[in-house]
Structures are given as C-alpha cells and as structure tokens.
Amino acid sequence: MDVTVIWAAIIALGVFMYVVLDGFDLGIGIVFPFFPDERERDLMMNTVAPVWDGNETWLVLGGAGLFAVFPVVYATVLSALYLPLVFMLMCLIFRGVSFELRAKSNRTKYLWDLAFIGGSTGASFFQGVALGAYLQGIPVENGRFAGDSFGWFTPFTLLTGLGVVATYALLGCCWLVAKTEGDLQRRLHRIVWPLTVVLLGFIAVVSLWTPLQEPDIAGRWFDSGLFWRLAPVPFLVIACAGWMWRAVRNRHHATPFIAALGLVLLGYIGLLVSLWPYAIPQSVTLWEAAAPRSSQIFTLIGAAVILPIIIAYTTMGYWVFRGKVSHADQHYH
Template identity: 70%
Template sequence: MDLTLAWAAIIALGVLLYVVLDGFDLGIGILFPLFPDEHDRDVMMNTVAPVWDGNETWLVLGGAGLFAAFPMLYSTVLSALYLPLVLMLVCLIFRGVSFEIRAKASRTKHLWDLAFIGGSAGATFFQGVALGAFLDGIQTTDGRFSGDAFGWFTPFSIFTGGALVVTYALLGCCWLIAKTEGDLQRRFYRIVWPLTVLQLATIAVVSVWTPFQDQGIAMRWFDSPLFYRLLPVPVLVVACAWIMRRSIRSKHETRPFVMALGFVLLGFVGLVASISPHEILPGVSLWDAAAPRSSQLFTIVGAAVILPVIVTYTTLGYWVFRGKVRHGEHHYH
C-alpha cells in the first residue's frame, strides 16, 4: 500500500469537505451586507449556529495531516504563506467570537455584525489568496522556501481570493434557500442567479489564467492524456449552470445547493489535475516531501480511528438540526 498517496487522499478529502461545509457558513457572513434587517440576520445565523464550529474540524484535520505526513511541504508552505494564513486565522477568530457574543449583545450588536462580515469575507479571501499563491509557484532552494515574504501578493492570487469569495457567497445563498421560507427565501432566489453568473465568470478566468502563469500546469493540462480526461469538466460546468437556472425558475429548494456543490467539485477536480504528484514543489515530488513510512503508518492508524468519528458526529449534527429556520426561533424543527 502506498501510504503517501493514501495520506494525500485523506488531506484532499479534508480540504474538500472543509470548502463544502465551512464554505456556506462563511458565505452567510459575506451575504450579510445585503440583508441589513436584524431579524433576517438572526435567521441567517441560526441556520448554521449548531454546526458551524464542527465544520472547521476539517481545516484542523487537513493542517494536522499535512504536518504529520508531509512535514517538508508543511514547513515550506507555511513559510511562504505565513502572512495570509495568519490573517485568515485572525479573521476566523473574529468570526467565531461574533457567533458567540452577537446573540447576547444589545448596544454593540452592530459591531459584532461587522466582525462577522469582516471575519467571514477576510477568511475566505485569504484562503483564496493562499490557494492562488500555491498554484503560482513557491520558490524553493534545496527543498526549502527561498522566496520573498510578500511573494504571495500577486494579481493571480488576489483574483483567486476574490473568486473564492464569490464561490462561498453562492454556497451560502443556496444553503439559505433550502433553510428559509417566505419573503426572505424569495430574496435569496433573486440574488442566486447573479451569483451563479459571477461564479461562471471566475471559473472561466481562473481556467484560462492558470496554465498561462505556470508552464508546468500548462504541460500537464495540454501535453498529456490528462487533457482528454478533463474535456468533460467544462461541459459539466455548463450543465450545472443550466440546471441551476431551471431550479431557480421552478423555485426548487435543494437543487440549487446541489448545483453549487457541483461547481465546487468540478473546480476541485481541476485543482487536483493541476498539482502533479511528481512535482508538488519545484524539483520536489510528493514522495520526496513525505515523512518516513514508519511515521506515516503510525499516524494513519490514528486517522483511521478519528475519521469515522468526525464523519459520524458531523452527519448526526446535520440530521438532528435539519429543517427550516423561522423568525424568532433559535433551534430547528
């Protein structure tokens, strides 16, 4: 068994589930400025209040897995992306505190609204910046980071940061369509299609820009059999957009969220295809960056125990708190 690939798959799964689960509750904060009414905001926050902190478990799993299985990659990436990752964590702290205090505050409630908005949008933006900087290439010498502390600040990474804000906003809007009703739900229906159009535009720009800014990615996309395997991806993106449009017109409550997840999954496929295991960093393969097999074996036993536990309590949480959230309620039906 190739433990290196197994750990890469576990980390990839953790990242994907984090984007899916924490994406829509970060998206709710991004949408807050469009809904200034206090009662509407209460409903929006209550849709994720019981589950938001559990969603971030997957971020911890991804980071811990990277440290355990790929310590060289962990140290290099953190050295290169130290500033955006620290700023992301600061934003997540503000957002987490606002979740707990906003419901109890009265005079300062508007300030905690701002903390929730800024924390959600900032955390999302810096996650996208980190992703763009990684795709842009991290300068290394002998397997160690040798670039500039602000090397992550490029037009491409700034754009990917904005693109992720659009993605999370769309996820949040589609989640709120499924969890609300009445006039509030109708307002979400009105903004979901403009967000979808923005999502399609960002997907198109990133898809064109990515191979141009990295020759290695261009070769993997166009000069290998991978090109023919990726051909269905743009077709599926268009199909998701078409189904999204029909679902909005028919006022379907859950299908828009499924289509938004489709956009995320297809984007993730493109991301995985862009990152070759044979050169995860310049001149460094996935296996070069891996921890010794004994360390991988020891840690994967722990992962085999903890992963089912995380999946079980996450699933149970969403099942227990299923249903609509209404004005004046703090729990699900």
C-alpha cells in the same frame, strides 16, 4: 500499498470537506450586507449555529495530517504564506467571537454584525490568496522556502482571493435557500443566479490564467493523455450552471445547493489534476515531501479511527438539525 497516496487522498478529502462545510457558513457572512433586517440576520445565523464550529474540524484534520505526513510541505508552505494565513486566522477569530457575542449584545450588536461580515469575507479572501500563491508556485532550495515574504501578493492571488469569496457567497446563499422560507427565501433566490454567473466568470479566468503562467500545468493539460479525460469538465460545468438556472427559475429549495456543490467539486478536481504529482507545485513531489513510511503507517492507524468518528458526528449534527429554521428561533445561544 502506496501509503503516501492514501495520505494525500485523506488530506485532499479534509480540505474539500472544509471548503464545502465552512464555505457556506462563511458565505452567510459575505451575503449579510444584502439583508439588513435584524430578525432576518438572526435567522440566517441560526441556520448554522449548531454546526459552524464543527465544520472547522476538517481544517484541523487537514493541517494536522500535513504536519504529520508531509512536514516539508508544512514548513515550506507556512513560511511562504505566513502573512495571509495569519490574516485568515485573525478573521476567523473575529467571526467566531461575533457568533458568540452578537446575540447577547444590544447597543453593540451592529459592531458584531460588522465583525461577522468582515471576519467571514476576510477569511474567505485570504484562503483564496493562499490558494493562488500555492498554485503559482513556491520557490524551494534545499528543502526550504527561498522566496520573498510578499511573494504571495500578486494579481493572480488577488483574483483567486476574490474567486473564493464568490464561491463561498454562492454556497452560503444556496444553503440559506434550503433552510429558509417565505419572503427571505424569495429574495435569496434572486441573488443566487447573479452569484453563479460571477463564479463562472472566475472559473473561466482562473482556468485560462493558470496554464498561461505555469507551462508545466499547460503541458499536463494539453500535451498528455489527460486532455481527453478533462475534455468533459467544461461541459459538466455548463450542465451544472444550467441545472442551477432551472432550479432558481422554479424556486427549488435544496437543488441550488446541490448544483453549487457540483461546481465546487468540478473546480476542485481540476485543481488536483493540475497539481498532481506535486506536493509543492513544480518543486517537490508527494514522495519527496513525505515522512518515513513507518511514520505514515503509524499516523494512518490513528486516522482510521478518527476519520469515521468525525464523519459520524458531522452527519449526526446535520441530521438532527435538518429542515427549515423558523423565525421563532430568534437567538443563538
């Protein structure tokens, strides 16, 4: 049993769950400017009010697992991406505070709306910047970060930052389509397809740029047996896009969100394939970065207890608050 691979899969699952769950509630803040009506904004926030803070549990799980099992990655990546990660956390703080205070404010409510918009958009952007910096490689010497403090600031990372903003905006819009009704839902339907087209554009550009700047990734994609296994992926992306177009045209409720999840999952699979078997791209493999096997097994026992609990209460939360949210629920408390 390769415990290192098991732990890599657990962390990958945690990151994916965070991207999906916190992605759509960050996306609500990104699309907020398109809907200036105060009652509609209250309704939009109420669609995630019961679950938004629980969604961030997955980020904690991924970070804690990384610290416990891949300490080299934790130390190196945080040193390389210190600034964008601090900016991301600051944005998450503003967003969280706005969630708590905007419903209790009158004269300053517009300021908390701005904090919610800026915090959501900023957190999404800096997550994408961190992803791009990680993909383009982090210089490592003797197990330590050996690069520049602003090495994360490149055209590629800015592109991936905007790409994550577009991804979360689409997820948020599709979530709202599933949770609302009436005129608000009709207007949300109208922006789902343009956001899908924007996301497809980012997927295409990043998919071309990544192998061009990283010859090792290009070799993995085109010079190995993986090519034929990955060949169906572009067609699956096109199929998901077609599914989205049909769902929007027919004014489906839940289908756009499922199609958006399909696009995110395909992109995530492509990312994992590009990175394998490295914990730090082109520098440190999973096994080189891993903690001793005894430590991995000890923490795996804890994860075997905690992970089902997280899945259970997350599922229960969404089940209890399933269905449409009405205008009668005007405030988040």
